[in-house]
Amino acid sequence: MKIGFDISQTGGKKTGCGYYADALVRQLLAQYTQDAFLLYPAFGDTYWDPTHxxxxxRISLHNTDYPFLIDSKDASFNYWRSPKGVDEQxxxxxxxxxxNNFSSPHLRYARLVCTVYDLSFVDVPECTTEENRYLCxxxxxLASVMADMVIAISHYTKKRFLENFPHVPAERVVVSHLGNRLPVSGPEEAPSTMLEDRPFLLAVGTLEPRKNLRRLLLAYKEYLATSENxxxxxxxxxxxWLESDLDQYISKLGLTHQVHILGYASDAALRWLYKHCWAFVYPSLYEGFGLPVLEAMAAGAATITSNTTSLxxxxxxxxxxxxxxxxxxITSALLLMDNDYYRRSLQVQCVQQAKKFDWATTASVVHEAYEEAMRLPRRRTSTSLVNTSSVR
Structure with a gap:
């Protein structure tokens, strides 16, 4: 099989979608050496990384190729959004x-498989920007009308996707949980000397309203007033987005000396943070999966998270x-971590739970979806988008 794979978000500052694409394609390459993989650093018309x-x-293996390298955003977008269908040669x-990036190009012959991460832009629209809501x-x-198969990264995401787009046949949507993309063993680097000599609580995630950081900070202030240690x-x-003044908010709460905003962290820094934190807290309002929770558990961090969505x-x-x-x-959960015996018992449980997830299983499910897309009749897209006479 010749598999075209979107790696457009795997650049130097990748976050959730980019981590997913990077870890998944590496596992697919390792497991399915008989297949040819065509990797696309520029893909679709929803995302552009000028440094891509x-x-x-870049992965150099016998079964990889990069047939579409282009440094012009306009040229790339115009190619992928062609109303007549992309020239697949x-x-x-x-x-x-x-x-993997919310793009659904019109393909004339190839089957289209799309990853759907979450429906937060529908369920919590106030947590993102108008532009992001529109793009997502x-x-x-478009995935709901054009994709031959849809990969949902959790059962919750599949449920919300089918509730919002009931015209999609349920058998064309499969659930493929993520694996831990951050190996426990590897380089470690403390991102701040300030944290090396003191215990600390850790929260990881893009600084945006959906991560519920302001409510965490309010709870944390109460925790400081109550905890004995x-x-x-x-x-x-x-x-x-929408959190550019978070440092000012922290200052108004009088937490400047207790709260450390560290910014984007390398894998070496993340590995150190997960392993050395007193506890990990992830009070997100909404997730499609919750990769930082899995990363923290795998590293042995006692973990606090929300009882909602996919978590x-x-x-x-x-x-x-x-x-x-x-x-x-949230405050009560933070105070529970003062009980060191209980915290250590959580650490053991978290490591065992994390072992239930691995990229080999993810890749197997995804590859089966590719095969199913090839077996099933090709889905016809909207006639306003496609000349159906060109669709086989």
Whole structure:
């Protein structure tokens, strides 16, 4: 099989979608050496990384090729959004194309497989920007009418996808949980000397409203006033949207000396943080999966997370659950970590729970979806988008 694979978000500052694409394609390459993989650093018309030629992951194996390297955003977008359908010879004549960035190009012959991460842009629209809502909804809608198979990264995401797009046959949507993309063994580097000599609580994720950081900070302030042995709090992740004044908010709460905003962290830094934190807290309002929770558990961190959306699928019975809209619930969970015996028992449970997830299983499910896309009749797209006489 010739598999076209979107790696457009795997550049130097990748976050969730980019980590997913990078880890998945590496596992597919390792497991399915008989297949040919056509990797696309520039893909679709929803995302553009101007540094992708230099920073997107490059994998040199006998079964990989990069047939579409282009450094012009306009030229790339115009190619992928062609209303007559893309010229598939330009991208290596794949049998299947896997989109990971909310793009659904009109393919004349190849089957289209799309990853759907979550429906947060529908369920919590206030947590993102108008532009992002538009791009994500439009991309997901197009996937619902054009994709031959859809990969949902959790059962919760599949449920919400089918509820919002009931015209999609349920048998064309498969669930493929993620694996831990950050190996426990590897280089470690403390991102701040300030944290090397003191215990700290850790929160990881893009700084955006969906991560519920302001309510965490309010709960943390109560925790400081109540705990007999309070710990500092480290916030780790790239700047997202609608949280540009978070440092000012921290200052107004009087938490400047206790809260450390560390920004984007390398894998070496993340590995050190997960292994050395007193506890990991992830009070997100909404997730499609919750990769930081899995990363933290695998590293042996006692983990606190929300009881909503997909997060119970990841945490199982190993974590402390909180009600993310209830500040007191978050405070109580933080105070539970003062009990060191209980905290250490959680660490053991978290490591065992994390072992239930691996990329080999993810890759197997995804590859089966490719095969199913080839077996099933090709889905016909909207006649306003496609000349149906060109569709086989």
């Amino acid at each position: 030629v230099a920073s997107a992951e 330009v991208i290596g004549t794949p049998d299947v194309v896997h989109s 909804f439009n991309g997901t809608f 309070p710990k500092d709090l480290a916030l780790v992740g790239p700047q997202g 119970p699928e990841v945490g199982g019975d190993a974590v402390v659950y909180i009600e993310p809209l209830d500040k007191t619930s």
